[in-house]
Amino acid sequence: MRTPYKPRVARKFIGSYRPKIDAWDKATGKTQFADDITIKQHFPDLLYAKVLRSPHAHARIKTLDTVKAEKMPGVRAIITYRDPEIAALPMTSAGWTDGVDTVSYDRMMWHRFRDRHVLPEVACWAGDEVGVALAADTEVQAEEALAAVRVEWEVLPFVLDPIEAMKPGAPLVHPEIAPNNIMPEDRVGGANVFVNKGNVERDLAAADVVVEGRSIHHNATQCSLDNWCCVVAWDDERLTLWSNSYEADQSRMHISQMLSLPVHKVRVVSSFVGGQFGRGDTGDQPFFLWTALLAKRTGRPVKFRHSRRESFHDSRQPAIYDGKVGAKSDGTITAMSFNSVGNAGAYADHTMFALKFAPMEVTEVAFAHIPSVRFESYGVYTNKLPACMMRGVGNSQLNLVLGHMVDMLAEKLGMDPIDLVIKNFGHEWGKRPDESLTKVLHEGARRIGWSEKRHRPGLGPSYADTKKRGVGFSFHPGWHAEWQEVRRGEVHVGITVNPDATVTLDAPTVETGTGSNTCNVLGCAESLGFLGLRVEDIHWVSTVDTDTSGKDCVQTDSAVAFLQSEVMIDAAKEVRNQLLTRAAAVMKVPVAELDVAEGRVFPKGAPEIGMTVKDALLRSDRVPFTVKLSRAPLSQRTGVPYIATFAEVEVDTATGATDVLNMVVVNDCGTVMYASGAEAQQLGGQVISVGEALTEEIIYDPATGYPLNFNWIDYQFPTMADMPEVEPVLMEVWRGGGEYGACGIGEGTVTCGPRAILNAIYNAIGMRIDDIPIKPEKVLRALGKA
Amino acid sequence: MAKNPTGRKRTVKKRITHKVRRKTTAPNEVTVPSPVAAATTVSITVNGLRHTLEVGRDLTPSMTLAFLLRERLGITGPKVPCDEGACGACTVLLDGKAVLSCMMLGIEADGHEVVTIEGLAKTDAVVEAFACQCEPGYGTAMQCGICTPGFVMAARALLNDNPRPSLGEIKEALSGNLCRCGCYAAIAQAVQHASEKIAATGERA
Numbered sequence: 001m002r003t004p005y006k007p008r009v010a011r012k013f014i015g016s017y018r019p020k021i022d023a024w025d026k027a028t029g030k031t032q033f034a035d036d037i038t039i040k041q042h043f044p045d046l047l048y049a050k051v052l053r054s055p056h057a058h059a060r061i062k063t064l065d066t067v068k069a070e071k072m073p074g075v076r077a078i079i080t081y082r083d084p085e086i087a088a089l090p091m092t093s094a095g096w097t098d099g100v101d102t103v104s105y106d107r108m109m110w111h112r113f114r115d116r117h118v119l120p121e122v123a124c125w126a127g128d129e130v131g132v133a134l135a136a137d138t139e140v141q142a143e144e145a146l147a148a149v150r151v152e153w154e155v156l157p158f159v160l161d162p163i164e165a166m167k168p169g170a171p172l173v174h175p176e177i178a179p180n181n182i183m184p185e186d187r188v189g190g191a192n193v194f195v196n197k198g199n200v201e202r203d204l205a206a207a208d209v210v211v212e213g214r215s216i217h218h219n220a221t222q223c224s225l226d227n228w229c230c231v232v233a234w235d236d237e238r239l240t241l242w243s244n245s246y247e248a249d250q251s252r253m254h255i256s257q258m259l260s261l262p263v264h265k266v267r268v269v270s271s272f273v274g275g276q277f278g279r280g281d282t283g284d285q286p287f288f289l290w291t292a293l294l295a296k297r298t299g300r301p302v303k304f305r306h307s308r309r310e311s312f313h314d315s316r317q318p319a320i321y322d323g324k325v326g327a328k329s330d331g332t333i334t335a336m337s338f339n340s341v342g343n344a345g346a347y348a349d350h351t352m353f354a355l356k357f358a359p360m361e362v363t364e365v366a367f368a369h370i371p372s373v374r375f376e377s378y379g380v381y382t383n384k385l386p387a388c389m390m391r392g393v394g395n396s397q398l399n400l401v402l403g404h405m406v407d408m409l410a411e412k413l414g415m416d417p418i419d420l421v422i423k424n425f426g427h428e429w430g431k432r433p434d435e436s437l438t439k440v441l442h443e444g445a446r447r448i449g450w451s452e453k454r455h456r457p458g459l460g461p462s463y464a465d466t467k468k469r470g471v472g473f474s475f476h477p478g479w480h481a482e483w484q485e486v487r488r489g490e491v492h493v494g495i496t497v498n499p500d501a502t503v504t505l506d507a508p509t510v511e512t513g514t515g516s517n518t519c520n521v522l523g524c525a526e527s528l529g530f531l532g533l534r535v536e537d538i539h540w541v542s543t544v545d546t547d548t549s550g551k552d553c554v555q556t557d558s559a560v561a562f563l564q565s566e567v568m569i570d571a572a573k574e575v576r577n578q579l580l581t582r583a584a585a586v587m588k589v590p591v592a593e594l595d596v597a598e599g600r601v602f603p604k605g606a607p608e609i610g611m612t613v614k615d616a617l618l619r620s621d622r623v624p625f626t627v628k629l630s631r632a633p634l635s636q637r638t639g640v641p642y643i644a645t646f647a648e649v650e651v652d653t654a655t656g657a658t659d660v661l662n663m664v665v666v667n668d669c670g671t672v673m674y675a676s677g678a679e680a681q682q683l684g685g686q687v688i689s690v691g692e693a694l695t696e697e698i699i700y701d702p703a704t705g706y707p708l709n710f711n712w713i714d715y716q717f718p719t720m721a722d723m724p725e726v727e728p729v730l731m732e733v734w735r736g737g738g739e740y741g742a743c744g745i746g747e748g749t750v751t752c753g754p755r756a757i758l759n760a761i762y763n764a765i766g767m768r769i770d771d772i773p774i775k776p777e778k779v780l781r782a783l784g785k786a
Numbered sequence: 787m788a789k790n791p792t793g794r795k796r797t798v799k800k801r802i803t804h805k806v807r808r809k810t811t812a813p814n815e816v817t818v819p820s821p822v823a824a825a826t827t828v829s830i831t832v833n834g835l836r837h838t839l840e841v842g843r844d845l846t847p848s849m850t851l852a853f854l855l856r857e858r859l860g861i862t863g864p865k866v867p868c869d870e871g872a873c874g875a876c877t878v879l880l881d882g883k884a885v886l887s888c889m890m891l892g893i894e895a896d897g898h899e900v901v902t903i904e905g906l907a908k909t910d911a912v913v914e915a916f917a918c919q920c921e922p923g924y925g926t927a928m929q930c931g932i933c934t935p936g937f938v939m940a941a942r943a944l945l946n947d948n949p950r951p952s953l954g955e956i957k958e959a960l961s962g963n964l965c966r967c968g969c970y971a972a973i974a975q976a977v978q979h980a981s982e983k984i985a986a987t988g989e990r991a
Contacts, residue, residue, distance in 0.1 A: 002923025274932025513930025
């Protein structure tokens with residue numbers, strides 16, 4: 001039995017340890033995912049689509065012959081890039097929005113980088129969906145027909161490495177956007193030098209101590225087990241999309257804009273998603289469009305589902321970060337400079353979000369007291385898998401170098417890195433030392449046994465002759481406080497009180513596993529405390545259907561955990577008013593003289609002569625009443641809480657193998673909304689962080705540019721047997737705006753792990769390794785053994 | 787962390803060896819007929835209901851058991867994220883043993899008894915333990931839940947064979963199932979809780 005966290009404010013529902021509201025459905029296999037909803041039994045005339053994938057890293061379709069394929073059994077429609085309805089589609093992106101807001105074509109976040117054709121003529125990476133898609137009666141028939149399409153390719157030169165791609169004469173991926181493969185400056189990301197505060201050169205020159213280092217983050221991928229899946233069907237001129245997009249409203253906007261349909265002619269239905277992890281933000285997937293066009297041509301519903309191989313669809317942005325940090329001899333950091341080169345892969349998508357947008361936010365909230373800060377960044381096109389969104393986008397890459405600089409600087413100054421961090425980092429609204437940062441780091445240090453286990457690099461005892469142990473940590477500011485979510489616009493909730501005093505809750509969000517549906521039910525029970533509800537008296541509407549739901553609050557930034565619950569506080573006041581009005585008519589008492597508490601309505605001061613809410617409603621007209629409310633997130637700038645991960649490793653200096661022995665994950669949550677769900681996120685995030693640190697990497701054949709490990713045997717993410725002991729630590733130190741003052745935590749739980757592990761490896765063996773994943777050969781090379 | 791100096795080879799091996807794969811049935815089981823000798827009909831009991839299926843009409847010789855269950859019988863509990871035996875989400879019981887239904891042909895199940903997650907009672911100790919896990923410090927035994935049917939069935943098979951597994955045995959037996967949400971610690975807790983309940987009540991699926 002581990003120790004539960006202690007809530008700052010005792011509440012009946014919020015912050016509790018309990019099963020997820022959908023735990024029984026999930027444990028009994030009843031939960032229906034997109035692939036389950038769209039089986040043929042539910043769509044008897046269903047067709048199956050397949051799309052051509054480029055076998056080359058860079059190639060143009062010279063000729064395309066579909067004559068044989070058209071005659072194959074079961075084939076119902078073939079659509080190619082030469083068809084007018086495809087050719088008419090505008091250039092697009094798979095990164096219209098980071099998911100926070102719904103955007104139209106004109107307002108897409110990275111409008112400068114509309115580099116995708118739908119079913120293009122040119123393939124920009126080996127695996128690109130290009131040229132032709134078709135629909136047949138069965139999946140096998142569709143596969144066979146696709147194999148019968150004859151394609152003659154003009155194979156083009158390709159480039160995989162971003163440094164090579166920046167050199168003159170390199171093969172160009174999107175010359176019309178990036179004449180030298182370097183993505184140009186744009187309005188959203190800003191200039192190449194996008195942060196330039198103070199005078200970095202002057203302060204570095206004047207510093208007593210300067211450290212320099214490099215960190216390279218490779219291309220992990222999300223590995224959602226729920227392969228992208230959609231069915232599109234038309235009813236006259238009206239289209240319905242069933243899919244596992246976690247952005248229903250954005251999917252509707254995307255389809256409406258790209259196919260020139262009025263919004264009300266598009267219906268989008270999303271229910272449970274089997275894991276998101278930022279996978280291919282967003283609702284803007286080009287395959288929705290050609291699937292829709294195949295459905296239109298055939299007049300039948302068409303299903304398209306990725307195979308596992310096709311699900312290697314986008315990755316984290318690989319980024320090479322060079323850092324330089326200067327400090328006074330007392331440990332006061334005076335200058336920080338970071339240069340990064342990011343490998344966008346074949347399409348820009350959210351590359352600039354990772355390289356510029358996320359670091360800008362971190363600068364604002366964590367580097368506010370550093371006099372000089374400079375960031376310079378270049379996103380570079382290559383012929384690799386495109387980099388889009390992945391849990392911890394941009395922050396994970398930045399953390400890898402930030403934690404590196406801190407560790408190096410502390411060593412050179414002869415300081416404990418924990419003291420160095422506390423001395424320097426904080427947001428502009430707060431004082432140093434930042435209370436959240438201090439408590440998070442001290443708690444993590446206590447739990448991992450920092451002072452007992454930390455030793456001089458490489459100088460600890462040996463275990464079993466060849467093994468060395470070490471501890472390390474990394475920290476990061478949270479980035480999901482309410483004020484940071486203002487761009488979402490209004491957040492919708494609908495509360496319907498049924499005549500038996502139970503509640504139907506429309507808190508629209510596509511549940512991806514984060515537990516925010518449970519947060520919402522707990523928030524609803526808490527805010528409607530006067531109804532005396534139990535959790536099981538609330539029915540959460542699990543399907544987002546744009547015909548009937550409010551706008552879905554997208555599970556990006558892990559902020560759904562509190563955003564909708566904050567709106568419910570307001571909605572509950574209106575529910576109370578409406579309830580009292582109804583009860584007043586039944587009880588023949590003026591509204592002003594009535595009160596309601598714990599499920600009973602009664603004249604003020606006389607609870608003994610009242611009646612239950614249920615009785616009152618059953619004696620009224622028995623019409624359920626609904627309060628629908630929306631409001632924008634509070635914009636009051638409250639700063640952010642801090643997060644940290646501590647790791648203890650054992651490195652075998654004979655084999656180069658690294659074992660993570662223990663991890664401690666500390667999150668200041670502001671308010672814990674749902675303790676079991678928050679812990680699940682803290683623990684679960686380490687499957688990604690340990691994987692990224694040690695094993696996860698997409699490997700390409702340098703001769704052909706072909707990816708070699710698009711499967712889960714060769715792309716290795718941790719199993720149960722691979723995971724260390726992880727201790728989740730929930731804290732409530734900082735406080736945001738609103739009733740709860742919470743901050744999303746789930747996304748960031750992946751961010752500090754890789755650097756914590758790298759610093760622990762350094763502590764163990766006294767050698768630094770710059771790039772993850774830390775495979776045994778890199779350790780041996782660092783030790784001079786390979 | 788697994789002591790695994792060479793990366794993943796060992797884990798990979800583990801992933802496939804703990805499951806009963808094609809034609810490696812237990813000694814006391816009916817021999818699986820070869821596809822060549824297959825009758826025109828196959829008879830498979832799924833969750834207690836016997837299905838007589840005509841080869842050619844209801845299923846093809848190359849159809850996987852996972853496809854047969856999901857697409858022909860509408861039993862969608864088993865999931866097919868990888869379709870190549872790497873993730874365990876399609877795990878079902880074949881005569882009480884865990885098998886990967888994506889790695890087995892439908893016709894190979896002829897004469898056998900298949901149990902999917904739909905065939906377990908809500909009162910099943912494993913189902914209950916997965917649903918109820920919220921012990922502080924371990925999180926919940928599922929988040930998105932897409933891997934859960936596979937984990938539940940693999941855990942059920944483990945406990946059928948070994949009602950009191952150690953933590954190490956649990957990790958070994960379930961390391962062929964992938965959970966990207968990362969609920970491994972809570973799943974291990976759930977399996978231990980189920981084991982305790984089974985020991986107390988003598989329940990067996």
